[in-house]
Amino acid sequence: xxxxxxxxxxxxxxxxxxxxxxxxxxxxxxxxxxxxxxxxxxxxxxxxxxxxxxxxxxxxxxxxxxxxxxxxxxxxxxxxxxxxxxxxxxxxxxxxxxxxxxxxxxxxxxxxxxxxxxxxxxxxxxxxxxxxxxxxxxxxxxxxxxxxxxxxxxxxxxxxxxxxxxxxxxxxxxxxxxxxxxxxxxxxxxxxxxxxxxxxxxxxxxxxxxxxxxxxxxxxxxxxxxxxxxxxxxxxxxxxxxxxxxxxxxxxxxxxxxxxxxxxxxxxxxxxxxxxxxxxxxxxxxxxxxxxxxxxxxxx
Numbered sequence: 001x002x003x004x005x006x007x008x009x010x011x012x013x014x015x016x017x018x019x020x021x022x023x024x025x026x027x028x029x030x031x032x033x034x035x036x037x038x039x040x041x042x043x044x045x046x047x048x049x050x051x052x053x054x055x056x057x058x059x060x061x062x063x064x065x066x067x068x069x070x071x072x073x074x075x076x077x078x079x080x081x082x083x084x085x086x087x088x089x090x091x092x093x094x095x096x097x098x099x100x101x102x103x104x105x106x107x108x109x110x111x112x113x114x115x116x117x118x119x120x121x122x123x124x125x126x127x128x129x130x131x132x133x134x135x136x137x138x139x140x141x142x143x144x145x146x147x148x149x150x151x152x153x154x155x156x157x158x159x160x161x162x163x164x165x166x167x168x169x170x171x172x173x174x175x176x177x178x179x180x181x182x183x184x185x186x187x188x189x190x191x192x193x194x195x196x197x198x199x200x201x202x203x204x205x206x207x208x209x210x211x212x213x214x215x216x217x218x219x220x221x222x223x224x225x226x227x228x229x230x231x232x233x234x235x236x237x238x239x240x241x242x243x244x245x246x247x248x249x250x251x252x253x254x255x256x257x258x259x260x261x262x263x264x265x266x267x268x269x270x271x272x273x274x275x276x277x278x279x280x281x282x283x284x285x286x287x288x289x290x291x292x293x294x295x296x297x298x299x300x
Contacts, residue, residue, distance in 0.1 A: 020066060020067065020068035020069055020086060020087040020088075020114075020115075020117045020118055020119045020120060020134070020135075041125065042124070042125060042130075043106040043124060043125055043126070043178070044176055045106050045107055045122075045124050045125075045174060045176065045177070046106070046124035046125055046130065048075075049075065049122070049124050049132045050142070052075050053132075053142035053143050053146050053147065054142070056074075056143070056146070057142065057143025057144055057146065058143060058144045059071075059134070059144075059146075062144070063144045063145045064134035064135075064143065064144055064145040064146040065134065065135060065136050065144075065145035066117075066134075067134050068087050068119050068120050068121065068133055068134040068135060069084060069086060069087040069090050069117075069120055070134070071132075071133070071134040071146065072090075072109065072120055072121075072122055072169050073169070075122065075132070076122075076169060076172060076174055078169060078170075078172040079172065081170075081171065081172075081242070081243055082169055082170040082171055082172040083170075084170055086116070086117035086118060087111070087112075087117055087118035087119050087120040088111075088113065088116075088117055088118030089118075090120060090169055090170045091111040091118055091120065091163060091166075093170035093171065094109065094111075094166040094168050094169060094170055094171070095166050095167070095168055095212075095237075096111075096163070096164045096165070096166050097164065097165055097166060097167060097180065097181075098211070099165075099180075099181050101127075101128035101151040101152075101162065101164075101165060102127050102128055103127075103181045104123045104126060104127065104128050104165045105123070105126045105167075105177055105178025105179055105180060106123055106124060106125055106126040106177060106178040107122070107123065107167070107173070107174035107176065107177025107178055108122075108123040108126075108165045108166065108167055108177065108178075109121070109122055109123070109165060109166050109167075109168070109169050110122075110123060110128060110131055110151055110162070110164075110165045111162075111163040111164060111165065111166070112154070112155065112158070112160035112161060112162055112163060113160060113161040113163055114158055114159070114160035114161070118163075119133070119135065119154075119158070119160055120133070120169070121133030121149070121151075121154065122174070123165070124148065126178050128150060128151035128152070128165075129150050129151075130148050130150065131148060131149055131150060131151060131154065132147075132148055133146075133147070133148070133149060133154065134146050135149075135154070135158075137149065137154055137157040137158050139153050167180060167298075167299075168241070171241035171242070173298060177298075179300055180299065180300030181300070186200060186203055186204055186207065186300075187200060188200075188297050189201040189204055189293050189296060189297060190293075191289050191290065191292070191293030192290055192293030192294045192297050193290070193293075194290075195270075195271075195285075195286035195287065195289045195290045195293075196289070197223070197289050198221075199221030199222070200221065201221075201289075201292075201293055201296070202221045202222065202223050202227055202231075203219055203220070203221040204296035204297070204299070205223075205227060205230055205231050205234060205292070205296055206218070206219045206220070206221070206227055206230070207219055207299075207300070208230075208234055208295075208296050208299045208300070209227070209230035209233075209234070211300075212234075212299075213230050213233050213234070215227070215230050228253075229253030229254075230253065231292055232249050232253045232254070232255050232259070233249065233250055233251070233252075233253045234292055234295050234296060234299075235249075235263070235288055235291050235292040235295065236248075236249035236250035236253075236255075236259060236262075237250045237295065238266075238291055238292070238294065238295040239259070239262040239263065239266055239291070242262075242266050245258055245261075245262070246258075247259040247262055255280075257278035258278070260278045260279065260280045260284060261276055261277070261278040263280070263284055263287055263288045263291065264276045264277070264278070264284055264287065266287075266291055267284065267287030267288070267290070267291065270287050270290040270291055270294070271286075271287070271290070272284065272286075272287035
């Protein structure tokens with residue numbers, strides 16, 4: 001009974017996390033509204049958000065105001081590992097992309113520095129024009145401090161400093177997000193499914209490596225020492241996003257015992273059935289490729 005009570009209290013704590021604040025109280029919604037009348041231009045993410053707001057116009061019977069991070073976490077149905085006490089802490093646990101708000105895809109998270117807790121919203125159609133958020137500073141209200149605004153609209157109304165956007169919320173992503181800029185039109189790699197590396201897999205690694213890890217070699221789909229180091233760093237980043245212990249291979253591209261133990265542990269979700277002993281073999285390598293394939297398929 002004591003254990004059940006602890007678990008219940010822990011779950012209650014998580015639904016209360018991820019607040020945002022410093023926006024002020026009693027601010028009315030903005031009078032202007034966004035043009036979302038052309039339904040065919042709206043994404044599946046937009047439609048899900050609209051339905052979510054219709055089903056949850058209040059947060060547990062109260063206002064959504066000051067609970068922007070909670071809205072992202074609940075709407076995304078993210079795991080407890082992505083819950084954070086505030087939006088600004090979630091921002092620091094996310095991977096910011098080096099592109100303008102206008103280049104953000106649907107499913108991206110936009111971040112602001114305001115007050116003590118920051119602010120976050122979810123891009124529903126891409127380009128920062130229709131951002132789902134919990135605040136009273138809205139262009140279109142869908143409930144009690146829940147609705148949409150644009151990046152520029154919220155920034156102007158709140159005076160908040162825009163920090164940029166990320167594809168993940170503290171390591172979790174919206175499954176059907178749009179493509180990242182700079183993807184080069186590369187198709188999906190089947191390495192995620194079968195663990196067999198090929199040219200598309202390596203081109204994706206090289207493209208992500210150039211964008212995120214300083215890779216300067218060719219995007220030719222041919223592996224070599226530099227591409228292999230980037231591959232390990234990309235895999236390690238995905239492993240670190242999924243919990244601990246943390247592996248330093250994300251920084252140096254050098255796999256060690258912790259890295260291989262994490263590959264084997266996370267690899268359980270990719271068909272790995274061997275021991276968790278930190279000693280790599282054919283099955284561990286296959287799981288490693290599948291994890292990296294998963295990561296690069298979602299990187300753009």
